[in-house]
Amino acid sequence: MKPRALFARSEGSAARGYRRYRGAKKPLPWYGWLLLSALLSALSAFFWFGSRRFAPLGALLRRGALAVSAFLSRLTGLIPIPLSEWLLAGLIFGVLIWLTVTLLRRRWAAFGRGFCFLVFLGSLILFLFVSLFLVQHSAPPLAQRLGLTVEQHTADHLAEYVAYTVEQTNALADKVPRSAAGDCDFGPFKSLSRLVQAEYDRLASENAVFAVPRPSSGKRSLLGGRIMSRIDLAGYYFPYTGEQIISTDVVDSHIPFDVAHEGAHARGIGPEDECNFAAWLVLKDSGDVRLRYSAWLNAYIYANNALFAVDRERASALYSSLPPEARHDLTVLNESLRRFEGKLNDLGSAVNDAYIKATGQPEGVRSYGKVVDLLLAWHDREAAR
Numbered sequence: 001m002k003p004r005a006l007f008a009r010s011e012g013s014a015a016r017g018y019r020r021y022r023g024a025k026k027p028l029p030w031y032g033w034l035l036l037s038a039l040l041s042a043l044s045a046f047f048w049f050g051s052r053r054f055a056p057l058g059a060l061l062r063r064g065a066l067a068v069s070a071f072l073s074r075l076t077g078l079i080p081i082p083l084s085e086w087l088l089a090g091l092i093f094g095v096l097i098w099l100t101v102t103l104l105r106r107r108w109a110a111f112g113r114g115f116c117f118l119v120f121l122g123s124l125i126l127f128l129f130v131s132l133f134l135v136q137h138s139a140p141p142l143a144q145r146l147g148l149t150v151e152q153h154t155a156d157h158l159a160e161y162v163a164y165t166v167e168q169t170n171a172l173a174d175k176v177p178r179s180a181a182g183d184c185d186f187g188p189f190k191s192l193s194r195l196v197q198a199e200y201d202r203l204a205s206e207n208a209v210f211a212v213p214r215p216s217s218g219k220r221s222l223l224g225g226r227i228m229s230r231i232d233l234a235g236y237y238f239p240y241t242g243e244q245i246i247s248t249d250v251v252d253s254h255i256p257f258d259v260a261h262e263g264a265h266a267r268g269i270g271p272e273d274e275c276n277f278a279a280w281l282v283l284k285d286s287g288d289v290r291l292r293y294s295a296w297l298n299a300y301i302y303a304n305n306a307l308f309a310v311d312r313e314r315a316s317a318l319y320s321s322l323p324p325e326a327r328h329d330l331t332v333l334n335e336s337l338r339r340f341e342g343k344l345n346d347l348g349s350a351v352n353d354a355y356i357k358a359t360g361q362p363e364g365v366r367s368y369g370k371v372v373d374l375l376l377a378w379h380d381r382e383a384a385r
């Protein structure tokens with residue numbers, strides 16, 4: 001009889017459940033997980049809006065987040081492999097296996113309870129994301145903290161600046177180590193990443209804005225490098241472990257800049273344009289020519305892309321004034337990016353765009369390019385001195 005079979009099955013699982021929890025406390029009922037989820041979601045909303053509306057609360061939450069993040073980062077920094085990848089892979093596989101098993105065995109009660117637990121897990125992930133990282137977006141603009149005045153600029157002004165970045169790039173392009181084929185050959189990732197870390201220490205001693213709890217240095221992706229490239233991601237900061245992960249496909253000329261960009265996130269800078277600016281700022285005065293070159297090549301790319309949008313002819317002429325080594329590096333970069341073009345790349349870019357917009361940067365992925373405003377403001381201030 002059908003009902004009997006159903007009864008027998010549920011009795012069986014109850015017995016297993018009893019054995020598993022014998023002597024321990026009763027497991028949390030399904031509504032318990034949902035109540036906890038509601039509580040965590042409410043806390044997330046309070047941290048997010050509270051940090052933006054009430055400056056003292058924002059400052060307190062940011063300071064707390066920086067201290068905890070730096071601690072996590074140094075703890076996970078003891079392990080050379082990116083833990084974030086194992087956590088992400090474990091989470092995805094765990095959920096898939098659980099879904100398959102419960103659905104195949106038609107354990108609807110277990111499915112319902114598990115689903116409630118997943119809702120809880122989701123709200124815990126959100127809460128940690130908000131409290132460890134998103135609150136940093138409530139900080140006053142980096143330009144303001146550095147005393148920079150960001151102004152509207154004319155095409156002429158921009159072209160002048162591009163010419164200046166070309167000059168800087170010219171002075172360095174033939175001095176960086178290169179392979180026989182002429183590609184940038186910057187050596188092992190780890191030593192580059194440690195160098196960037198040391199440059200941040202130097203910057204922190206010169207500028208109070210960067211004097212924050214010290215995270216560990218950036219790691220190179222092991223499992224997900226190719227996946228990252230396919231979804232148009234050169235690097236990411238993982239607040240749960242405080243890790244800064246760089247894709248394996250990043251070309252050498254860009255490794256220092258991308259490590260420094262993720263390093264800025266780890267130092268409590270949220271907006272993408274500000275991280276790009278911090279990356280340029282920390283690398284441009286390095287004693288290492290590879291780091292300086294990465295800074296100026298990227299400044300050139302962002303500035304000339306901005307010029308290209310308003311004056312194609314002048315942008316092309318300035319490109320031609322680059323030395324052959326730098327033009328070769330740009331070809332290598334474009335080829336590397338073109339390799340991964342496709343639907344998945346567009347999708348990844350769209351997700352990143354939506355994510356950046358959700359963090360309060362209305363320009364989305366275009367906000368990386370807003371670094372040009374900061375570069376010009378810095379340049380004008382230095383020129384006026």
Ligand SMILES: [Zn+2]
Pocket residue numbers: 261262265272275
């Ligand atoms: Zn970023």
